[in-house]
Amino acid sequence: MENGELKMIIGLVQYSPSWENPADSILKIENMLGVSKSKFDLLIFPEMTLTGFTMNSVMFAEEIDGIGTQYFINLSSRLKTNIFAGIIEKDGGKIFNSLIHFDPLGLIRARYRKIHPFSYAKEDQFYSGGDEIVITQIEKVKFGLSVCYDLRFPELYRLYAKRRIDVLVDIANWPIPRIDHWKTLLKARSIENQCFMVGVNRVGFDPIGKYNGCSAIFDPMGNETVMVENDENIIEAEINLDLVNSTRNKLPFLDDIKLI
16 A cells, blocks of 8 residues: 555566476576565466476376475465466366465465366366356455466456456466467456456467567556566566556446346
């Protein structure tokens, strides 16, 4: 809170995970955090944070005692900050491509399971799709969660808008050949739903493709707050959440939604 305004400092962790090597990816993250001197309210990591976009789901799927889950539990507690990270999650006989919210006490606050597996890359053959939206909260700020390919389906985000969330988040492994779609869709989701849209994408390459990041934040009017291409870094951005209510009050478009 600053001068009566509700502001939040977010770190977009744009990096190149080591392919199917969680231990090495953790070392990369620790090196990046060691260089950064900033204090963040929230750190957001790309999809499948520690492995890259692998279809080797059985090998890397984990429950609460897994390497990724335990690392981010400890990291959020150590930094005393909120973390959104991508985990390959095992639950019973199913495996999900998940976004998990770890809070400053190291507790799991929320789990979002990607609703739309990317069938073009056969993700639907190796991961089950989730079946519900997930809203999580940091102090007074409400977040609607999503993962990569979800971004192409505006119906999902309309459900969040009807719940009057403040910030939409999409974590991704979105390749260079379709990066213009990424930029356009992020902007569109912010305009349609009159909220902040945060997209965190990876850089580098894997056996499937190349990635140039373009992690970004758009404000409730669709203005680009930040976008960074290629740089492997923790991108710091401050957002003023009061813009959400002021935009919706001035232009009450959401009141007219008819989902028929």
